[in-house]
Amino acid sequence: MVAHEVVDGSSMQRALTRITYEIIEQNKGVDDLVFVGIKTRGIYLAKRLAKRLKQLEQIDVPVGELDISLYRDDRHIPDHHIEPTVTASDIDVDITDKHVILVDDVLFTGRTVRAALDALMDLGRPKKISLAVLVDRGHRELPIRPDFVGKNIPTAMDEQVHVAMEEYDGHEDITIEKIKE
Amino acid sequence: MTKPRYLVLSDGTIYAGTAFGGTTISTGELVFNTGMTGYQESITDQSYNGEILMFTYPLIGNYGINFDDDESVKPTTAGVVVHELARRASNWRSQMSLAEFLKRHQIPGITDLDTRSITKKIRSQGAMVAALVDTKEQIKQFLERSEQTNQIDLVVQSSTNNAYPNPNIGLRIVVVDYGLKHSILRELSKRKCNVVVLPATATAQQVLSYQPDGVLLSNGPGDPKNVPAALEMIRTVEQRVPLFGICLGHQLFALANGADTFKMKFGHRGFNHPIREIATNRIDFTAQNHGYAVAAESIVQTNLLVTHQEINDQTIEGLRHKQYPAFSVQFHPDAAPGPHDASHLFDDFLENIVSYQRQRSISNHA
Numbered sequence: 001m002v003a004h005e006v007v008d009g010s011s012m013q014r015a016l017t018r019i020t021y022e023i024i025e026q027n028k029g030v031d032d033l034v035f036v037g038i039k040t041r042g043i044y045l046a047k048r049l050a051k052r053l054k055q056l057e058q059i060d061v062p063v064g065e066l067d068i069s070l071y072r073d074d075r076h077i078p079d080h081h082i083e084p085t086v087t088a089s090d091i092d093v094d095i096t097d098k099h100v101i102l103v104d105d106v107l108f109t110g111r112t113v114r115a116a117l118d119a120l121m122d123l124g125r126p127k128k129i130s131l132a133v134l135v136d137r138g139h140r141e142l143p144i145r146p147d148f149v150g151k152n153i154p155t156a157m158d159e160q161v162h163v164a165m166e167e168y169d170g171h172e173d174i175t176i177e178k179i180k181e
Numbered sequence: 182m183t184k185p186r187y188l189v190l191s192d193g194t195i196y197a198g199t200a201f202g203g204t205t206i207s208t209g210e211l212v213f214n215t216g217m218t219g220y221q222e223s224i225t226d227q228s229y230n231g232e233i234l235m236f237t238y239p240l241i242g243n244y245g246i247n248f249d250d251d252e253s254v255k256p257t258t259a260g261v262v263v264h265e266l267a268r269r270a271s272n273w274r275s276q277m278s279l280a281e282f283l284k285r286h287q288i289p290g291i292t293d294l295d296t297r298s299i300t301k302k303i304r305s306q307g308a309m310v311a312a313l314v315d316t317k318e319q320i321k322q323f324l325e326r327s328e329q330t331n332q333i334d335l336v337v338q339s340s341t342n343n344a345y346p347n348p349n350i351g352l353r354i355v356v357v358d359y360g361l362k363h364s365i366l367r368e369l370s371k372r373k374c375n376v377v378v379l380p381a382t383a384t385a386q387q388v389l390s391y392q393p394d395g396v397l398l399s400n401g402p403g404d405p406k407n408v409p410a411a412l413e414m415i416r417t418v419e420q421r422v423p424l425f426g427i428c429l430g431h432q433l434f435a436l437a438n439g440a441d442t443f444k445m446k447f448g449h450r451g452f453n454h455p456i457r458e459i460a461t462n463r464i465d466f467t468a469q470n471h472g473y474a475v476a477a478e479s480i481v482q483t484n485l486l487v488t489h490q491e492i493n494d495q496t497i498e499g500l501r502h503k504q505y506p507a508f509s510v511q512f513h514p515d516a517a518p519g520p521h522d523a524s525h526l527f528d529d530f531l532e533n534i535v536s537y538q539r540q541r542s543i544s545n546h547a
Contacts, residue, residue, distance in 0.1 A: 010525070011525075011528075013461060013463070014525060014528075014529060014532075015532075017458070017460045017461060018529065018532060018533065018536065020460055021460075021486075021488075021501055021508075022506075022536065022540075024486065024503055025502070025503060025504055025505070025506065026540075028503075028504065052460040052461065055459050055460050055461070055462070056459055056460050056486060056488070057486070145543065147540075147543075149536065149539065152535075152539075
C-alpha cells in the first residue's frame with residue numbers, strides 16, 4: 001500500500017510554532033530550558049523549536065542530541081536482528097537542575113521515551129523533564145504522556161507513521177503507510 | 182443626466198465630481214483602499230463605519246453587486262469615492278449596479294475624481310475629515326464646522342443588539358461582535374463551529390455563561406479606546422478560555438493587557454500588506470483595514486509577545502499572551518476581499534483550543 005500524506009509541510013511548521021508558544025506559556029519564561037532531541041528527526045525538531053524561541057524571545061536555548069540505542073529494552077532479545085548502532089550522545093550543557101524538554105517526532109508505545117529518560121538520568125539530575133512530540137499516534141505500552149503535541153493522529157497497530165523533514169529527507173510531510181504482512 | 186457633487190477636505194481643498202448613489206450629505210474620515218477588486222465586501226465592512234471610502238483602483242463597479250458577498254446586513258460606510266464608475270456592470274453573478282446598491286442604502290458616491298492624487302495627499306498630510314456635498318452652500322457649512330466630528334458610538338451602531346446563534350456541530354465559540362464581518366462567521370462555519378454571536382456590550386459573565394470552548398473578538402470600526410467596557414471582559418475571559426482577536430479585537434486584547442494604541446498617519450487598507458511571522462520568518466500577504474495600531478514600545482512592560490510584524494512600516498500585526506492561550510492579529514485572516522494566505526489562523530485557533538483542553542485534562546488528573 002502506498003503511503004498517504006495526512007499532514008502537509010506547512011501544517012507541520014504551524015504545529016511546531018504552536019508548541020513553541022505553549023512552551024513559553026507553560027514555562028512562564030524560558031530560563032533554564034534545555035532541548036534534547038532524540039536521534040535523527042527529534043534533533044532537527046529540537047533545533048527548530050530552539051530557533052523559533054530565539055526569533056521570538058532573543059534567547060539561546062541549548063540543544064542536545066540523544067542516542068538511545070544502548071538503552072533500548074529490546075536489544076537483549078536474541079532474535080532481534082538489528083544491531084544497535086552506537087553513536088555518541090552530544091549534550092554540551094550540564095542538565096542538572098535544568099528543565100529538559102525531550103523532543104521526538106512520533107510517540108507510539110512510549111518505549112523510546114522510556115529509554116531516553118534512562119539515558120538522561122545517567123547524564124544528570126534535571127529539575128524537570130517534559131516531552132514534546134510532533135505526532136502522538138496512540139497505542140502506549142508504558143505510563144508515558146506528552147506535554148506538548150503537534151498533531152494527534154489516531155492510527156491502527158499495523159500502520160506506520162512517517163515524519164519527513166527537509167533537513168534529513170529533503171521534503172516535509174507526515175504520512176501513514178500500512179505495513180505489509 | 183449627471184449631477185455635480187463635491188468632495189471637501191477639512192483643509193479646505195475642494196474636488197468637483199459627479200454624483201451617484203445616495204443623495205444624503207455625509208461627513209467622515211477620508212480613507213483609501215488599494216485593492217483592485219472587492220469593493221462590495223469593503224463597502225459592507227462595518228470597520229468602515231463613518232468613513233468615506235476612496236478606491237485607488239481606477240475602475241470600480243465593473244462586476245456589479247451580488248447578494249452573496251455582503252460582509253454585513255446594513256453597510257455603514259459614510260461615502261464612496263471612485264475615479265471612474267463603470268457605466269455597465271457585467272458579471273454572471275451581478276444582481277445590481279454599484280450605483281443602485283448605494284442608492285438603496287442611502288450612501289452617497291462621487292466619481293470622476295483623480296483618487297490617486299488625493300491618496301498621495303492623504304499619505305503626505307495624514308488622515309483628514311472630509312464631506313460629500315452637493316451645493317456651494319453646503320461646502321461652506323462643512324468648512325465652518327469641520328473641526329467638530331460627530332461622536333456617535335460606532336461600535337455600538339455596528340454591533341448586533343441581541344445575541345444570536347450560528348449553529349453547527351463542532352466546538353462552541355462565542356464571537357463578540359464589535360462590527361463583525363460575515364466572513365468570520367463563514368470561516369467558523371467551514372470548520373463546523375457552533376457559534377453564538379454576542380453584542381459588543383457583553384460582560385465576562387455573559388460570555389462565560391455559554392460555556393464556550395473558545396472566544397473570538399471581532400473586527401470593528403474606530404478607536405479601540407472608545408470601547409473601554411470590553412477590557413475588563415477580556416481580562417477575565419482570557420484566563421479561562423482560549424481567545425482569538427481580529428483587528429479591533431486585537432487592539433482591545435492589547436489594551437486589556439496593558440499595551441497602548443495610537444492613531445496611524447493614514448492606516449492600512451487594502452490587501453497587499455506583507456506581514457512576517459516572527460517565529461519562522463514566513464511571509465503572508467494579508468487583507469487589512471485599520472487606522473489604529475498597537476504601539477511597539479508599549480509592549481515591553483506587558484505579558485505580550487509580538488508574533489507578527491508589517492514589513493513596510495514594522496507596525497505590530499500579531500500578539501500572543503505569554504501565560505494564557507490567547508492571541509490576536511491586526512490583519513484579516515478571513516480575507517474577503519483579499520488573499521487567503523492567513524486563513525490557517527482559524528485552524529490555529531481551534532488547535533489551540535484542542536491543545537488547551539488536552540493540557541487541562543492532564544493537569545486535572547495530576
